[in-house]
Amino acid sequence: MDALTIHPGEATADLLVLDAPLSFWGGTDEHGSIVDEHHPQRGASLTGRVVALPSARGSSSSSSVLAEQIRAGTAPAALILTEPDAILMLGGWVAAELYGLRIPIVVVSTKDYQELCHHPGPVTVSAGPERATITW
Amino acid sequence: MLAGEAGPAAQLCLRMIVALAGVRGARRLLDVESAHVDGCLYHGRAGLDFAERLVELGGKVAVPTTLNVGSLDLRHPENVRADPETTAGARKLMTAYTQLGCSPTWTCAPYQLTHRPAFGTHVAWAESNAIVFVNSVLGARTDRYGDFLDIGAAITGRVPDGGLHRDANRKATIRLDCSGLPRRLLAEDAAWGVLGHLAGRAAGSGVPVLTGTGEDVTEDQLKAFGAAAASSGGVGLFHVVGVTPEAPTLEAVAGQGIDTISIDDLRPMRDELSTARESRLDAVCLGTPHFSLTEFERFASLVDGEFRIPVYVTTSRAVLAEAERLGFAAKIRDAGARIVVDTCTYITPILDPGLRTVMTSSGKWAWYAPGNIGVDTVLGSLGECAASARAGHLVRDEALWTR
DSSP: OEEEEEEOEEEEEEEEEOSSOBOHHHHBOTTSBBOOTTOTTTTOBOTTSEEEOSOBOSOTTHHHHHHHHHHHTOSOSEEEESSOOHHHHHHHHHHHHHHOOOOOEEEOOHHHHHHHTTOOSEEEEEEOSSEEEEEO | OTTSTTOHHHHHHHHHHHHHHHHHTOOSEEEOSOEEEOTTSOOSHHHHHHHHHHHHTTOOOSSOEEEOOOSSOSSSGGGOOOOHHHHHHHHHHHHHHHHTTOBOOOOSOGGGSSOOOOTTOBOEEBSHHHHHHHHHTSOOBOOOBOTTHHHHHHHHOEEESOGGGSGGGGSOSEEEEOTTSOHHHHTSHHHHHHHHHHHHHHHTTSOEEEESSOSOOOHHHHHHHHHHHHHHSOOOOOEETTTSTTOSSSTTTOOTTOOEEEOOOOHHHHHHTOOOOSSOOOEEEEOSSOOOHHHHHHHHHHOOSOOSSOEEEEEOHHHHHHHHHTTHHHHHHHTTEEEEESSOTTTSSOSOTTOOEEEESOHHHHHHHHHHHOOEEEEOOHHHHHHHHHHTSOOOOHHHHOO
16 A cells, blocks of 8 residues: 655554544553543553554644654554644654654555555555555 | 754754655745744653753744743742652753743743734744634634744744645635524633534534624633634634634635534533533632633632632733732632642643542643543533632533523
8 A cells, every 4th residue: 555654664563543533642641552531442552553543633742742652662653644744743753863763654545544444463664755655 | 054054953943844844745934923832841851852952052043932831830839749850851841942042931822922923924833722823813824833843943933834824724614603502601711612622523623614603702712712622623723703813704714615513502512521420529720721811800700708629720920920910819819729820730740639520611621631630520611610619519500501
């Protein structure tokens, strides 16, 4: 599956598809778990997973929260979005700049996102400077 | 600047902004007149490492820059019970941002300060409620900026020309018709928080437009609406026909055939923001976003005798100074309220540990507090909050919320 690179990197991990939008700030804790009371997957851990989220929402503090999770090793292994998200991209960019740690962040079409939902298990996200691929 | 002639901090920041411009498909950069930085709230070492890197590289802001809340009340340190490591990190972070030349305003409501961006000017504001207010109520233009980009824009004076900076992205995507809501309810700030919650759910990251509200809408109400819409959704701009500056008419902001939702009952959304299931109440929290002078005045007028449960009010240093001068602060403090500045009660440990169920008039506070600080919430009007604080248990004015 083709995707657009928001932030380059490589990762292979189990896919976790989120059923509702999520704000990293206020919605996840420093251990990488969902703490948003209103989220249907509250309590799920994002750490080390390829996380597909329909869209980000809410707080602009999510950049710092994601960068800190990447530094602390509690972040998702990769993020798959349906629209470019500046806030998450910046979290990834700063972690790469400060610590040399890269998690790929990519955007797929809504149609491909629907298809992703039917493919649980390990996936590989390979994000080059501009284009990315997702393989099973 | 990319070649480094403006110094290594500006070079680093511009590389970041150019990377973002690539993602957003922006073909050029815009100059900004001011910045509001949210990166001064402590979320762990990464944010501090970035700010201290900019200080080491000699970074200084190029445009007037205000600071959002930090994780500490610097004026009254005893108000916050964070662990020593977090406190030290939070203090270093707040120091780093002032070293970069930002003003120590420590408020999420910079639009309550004396200098406000003019209509149509480009700015780089972070913090979701500040973003939505400056775009919608003042008609200045910012995209939804967050940590890192905010200080990057302040140091370079540049942002990508994309998102809400562009006319095409400022048109309404969904209409909420409020003509079925009682006027008495629409006069309550808390109702606007509930309405904002609904708008965030309905609009996602789009642009809601409200019709049928009447034109007598206050800035406190617009603040409550935007803050909640930017919490339950990713709203960075809204319009209220006849009220906000870009929407003299519906046609000015919305094309033909825009989807419309008619709203005639706010109780389901109010109850969605109320996670508490009993009438027991332990505390009241007000001032998210920061209490304005008019909110102080109104709350002071509702105070009648001592509070039986703890009441916390968060605000900025600047507004508190005015509230002190006019006697509002003393009146609510005498009734037992604790006034907190520089930070907020839902992001840092301020509430006493035994407090489990907390009432608020803020849709934003009600949305975030359960996840952030593990309390149950009850959303109510400022009048209901004052009556409940005085009674020591939940007091509802159900007639207010009923058609």
